Amino acid sequence: MTEPDDHVIVLFGATGDLAKRKLLPGLFHLAVAGLLPDGYRIVGSTPARSAMSEDAFRAHAHDAVATFGRSKPTGPVWESFEESLSFGAADPEDPGPLLAAVRAAEDSLGGRPRRLFHLAVPPSAFGSVIGMLGDTDLAGNAKVIVEKPFGTDLASARVLNDTINAVFDESRVFRIDHFLGKESVDNILALRFANGMFEPNWNRDHIRYVQIDVPETLGLEGRAHFYEGTGAFRDMVVTHLIQVLGIVAMEPPVSLAAQPLRDEKDKVFEALRPIEPGDVVRGQYEGYRDEPGVAPDSTTETFAALRVEVDNWRWAGVPFHLRSGKNLAQGRQVITLGLREPPLRMFPTDLPGQEKNRGNKIVIDFGDPGWIAARFLAKEPGPAMRLAPATMAFGYAGSFCEENGLEGYERLILDAMLGDQSLFTRADGIEHIWAASTPLLDNPPPIQPYAPGSWGPEPAVSELIAPYPWHLPDPAEVLPGTSGTSPAGT
Ligand code: BG6
Numbered sequence: 237m238t239e240p241d242d243h244v245i246v247l248f249g250a251t252g253d254l255a256k257r258k259l260l261p262g263l264f265h266l267a268v269a270g271l272l273p274d275g276y277r278i279v280g281s282t283p284a285r286s287a288m289s290e291d292a293f294r295a296h297a298h299d300a301v302a303t304f305g306r307s308k309p310t311g312p313v314w315e316s317f318e319e320s321l322s323f324g325a326a327d328p329e330d331p332g333p334l335l336a337a338v339r340a341a342e343d344s345l346g347g348r349p350r351r352l353f354h355l356a357v358p359p360s361a362f363g364s365v366i367g368m369l370g371d372t373d374l375a376g377n378a379k380v381i382v383e384k385p386f387g388t389d390l391a392s393a394r395v396l397n398d399t400i401n402a403v404f405d406e407s408r409v410f411r412i413d414h415f416l417g418k419e420s421v422d423n424i425l426a427l428r429f430a431n432g433m434f435e436p437n438w439n440r441d442h443i444r445y446v447q448i449d450v451p452e453t454l455g456l457e458g459r460a461h462f463y464e465g466t467g468a469f470r471d472m473v474v475t476h477l478i479q480v481l482g483i484v485a486m487e488p489p490v491s492l493a494a495q496p497l498r499d500e501k502d503k504v505f506e507a508l509r510p511i512e513p514g515d516v517v518r519g520q521y522e523g524y525r526d527e528p529g530v531a532p533d534s535t536t537e538t539f540a541a542l543r544v545e546v547d548n549w550r551w552a553g554v555p556f557h558l559r560s561g562k563n564l565a566q567g568r569q570v571i572t573l574g575l576r577e578p579p580l581r582m583f584p585t586d587l588p589g590q591e592k593n594r595g596n597k598i599v600i601d602f603g604d605p606g607w608i609a610a611r612f613l614a615k616e617p618g619p620a621m622r623l624a625p626a627t628m629a630f631g632y633a634g635s636f637c638e639e640n641g642l643e644g645y646e647r648l649i650l651d652a653m654l655g656d657q658s659l660f661t662r663a664d665g666i667e668h669i670w671a672a673s674t675p676l677l678d679n680p681p682p683i684q685p686y687a688p689g690s691w692g693p694e695p696a697v698s699e700l701i702a703p704y705p706w707h708l709p710d711p712a713e714v715l716p717g718t719s720g721t722s723p724a725g726t
Contacts, residue, residue, distance in 0.1 A: 322337050493658065
């Protein structure tokens with residue numbers, strides 16, 4: 237594998253939740269895995285009002301890695317990682333400390349390292365940070381990673397694209413959606429396009445419905461400031477779930493290079509039917525309005541379920557059911573493709589509970605480590621021709637050497653250093669998604685309350701996709717020996 241050139245990585249939002257949970261632990265894991273370049277420096281940045289000293293930033297990184305990292309902060313790799321960390325505050329009117337920190341980091345590496353800026357800041361701050369990079373010489377030949385959600389609607393996404401492209405040309409822009417970096421999401425490409433077994437069935441002739449279900453047990457986790465202005469639709473659906481939908485629904489690209497892959501994915505977004513308010517259920521868990529930082533009359537949704545359609549030759553008439561929410565009964569990340577029923581004329585079909593098993597299903601659990609299962613009918617042993625549900629399953633855990641596996645952010649930060657945009661979202665694709673979301677955003681249905689630990693507002697959620705059920709098999713049933721659902725919601 238190619239090694240990235242030497243880099244100075246600047247983390248905006250260095251003391252925020254994302255940096256703490258994912259970015260600092262992820263960067264350290266890349267160091268442990270030997271995937272960072274020989275020469276690298278990481279500069280943390282925040283506005284001056286939350287600035288910290290270099291020592292405090294190193295201590296902060298240590299805590300973050302110790303709490304959330306897979307690789308623990310000890311030994312020589314940690315020592316050199318810690319030494320690579322520095323801090324430089326930046327405000328649009330005073331970027332001085334950041335400029336000084338970046339120059340010091342570059343000088344310490346010698347030569348001409350590349351710059352990579354990661355904007356782990358709320359969407360409302362993207363514009364001012366980009367503007368500041370453009371006003372100084374920091375943007376130079378640098379690359380920029382921009383977090384989701386990218387804008388809050390079509391108009392703001394367009395403005396943001398213009399703002400970014402005024403400073404960075406498109407080849408240097410990496411709009412990140414960390415679900416696209418997950419091993420098991422990437423594996424959907426392998427499943428579909430490296431096997432002769434699935435793709436011939438992967439269309440409206442054989443598939444009745446597709447479900448992409450990402451319930452979370454997690455609540456707000458102290459992120460009210462971000463979440464109140466975002467909500468489940470913008471935080472999860474318009475971003476992660478629809479990106480996964482793009483991978484599930486796309487046509488085979490001519491290669492996995494960035495352009496053909498993104499062309500095909502973006503064509504799916506272009507074909508999305510406008511999302512009408514009647515096809516959406518918005519929920520809010522009881523107690524949300526009492527969370528610190530949440531308005532007492534907040535109408536931010538913490539749950540969204542949708543029925544969407546991809547209006548193209550392959551998928552016309554096949555409903556895609558999407559669901560995600562906070563404080564739900566389980567934390568799962570599951571795609572189900574429900575296949576059409578064969579006639580089954582010669583088999584008894586009136587056995588209790590059999591109705592729901594008649595159509596085969598392909599189930600992809602893309603929560604780490606992930607598994608794939610085909611649910612089908614088999615004959616029960618005995619003199620009578622009785623059918624019973626059966627499963628063929630592949631589990632990532634224990635199937636391969638997992639040592640080389642990377643988490644979403646790790647993989648994508650590495651790709652950004654390498655300049656590979658394949659798994660990053662593109663301006664036109666995002667604009668198509670916002671365009672399809674416009675009827676819903678213009679006229680959102682009222683929020684409905686739901687009990688924490690439930691499956692969202694009932695009966696609305698079940699009625700939304702009737703006659704289909706929400707299908708969420710217990711992993712322990714599919715893959716005996718797995719631990720069941722993830723309490724952390726990951
Ligand atoms: C983030 C959302 O992008 O994804 C969070 O902002 C969500 O609200 C998280 O909890 C889920 O990602 P993962 O990989 O931790 O399951």
